[in-house]
Amino acid sequence: MAAQKGLSIGDVAARTGLSVSAIRFYEGRGLVHPERSSGGQRVFLRSDIRRLSFIMIAQQIGLTIEEISDLFASLPERRTPTKADWSRISGAFRRMLDERIALMERTRDRLDGCIGCGCLSLKKCQLYNPEDRARGLGTGPRFVLDNVSQVRAD
Incomplete structure (x- = not known):
């Protein structure tokens, strides 16, 4: 019923x-x-x-x-x-x-390296984000959030 x-x-x-x-x-x-x-x-x-x-x-x-x-x-x-x-x-x-899955995979794969946040505290940052060029992509961890692998040189 x-x-x-x-x-x-x-x-x-x-x-x-x-x-x-x-x-x-x-x-x-x-x-x-x-x-x-x-x-x-x-x-x-x-x-x-x-x-x-x-x-x-x-x-x-x-x-x-x-x-x-x-x-x-x-x-x-x-x-x-x-x-x-x-x-x-x-x-x-x-x-x-x-x-969300793609973001989690990028986070997992890039978390121990340069994530494009602009801190430049790792030697790897100097390779992937020299002179904090990622700031032109926006604020925060651009390499993870925007799925960008590195900043191209001018």
């Missing part, structure tokens, strides 16, 4: 492993949209388990609530998302993942 009538917040908490307060927080941020019973209790769709599970995964890989909200913007609020709905956001999510 619960599948027809919906799930209580306690049922959703038990299924997802989230605390009731976390589910209320996500509701407050507009990421889930439970209905209300005649007694005022929250009633969740089974598809809200998927939404909350997606949120948990996205947060584990470092997405912010705002980024998750942007991804969810194209999902229907008051009906179960279809496969096509989920496919639409999965493409955007995949691009975000690919960008």
Whole structure:
């Protein structure tokens, strides 16, 4: 019967492993949209388990609530998302993942050498970033953030 009538917040908490307060927080941020019973209790769709599970995964890989909200913007609020709905956001999510993976790989591969931050404290910096030429690319670790391997000589 619960599948027809919906799930209580306690049922959703038990299924997802989230605390009731976390589910209320996500509701407050507009990421889930439970209905209300005649007694005022929250009633969740089974598809809200998927939404909350997606949120948990996205947060584990470092997405912010705002980024998750942007991804969810194209999902229907008051009906179960279809496969096509989920496919639409999965493409955007995949691009975000690919960008993060590439950044992590660059960080792993370049962290012990010159990262283009302008400190010039390693001998290798003098080879890849002589006279702090990377500052022309912007602030911060340009060789990692911008995927630049070295600054070309003028």
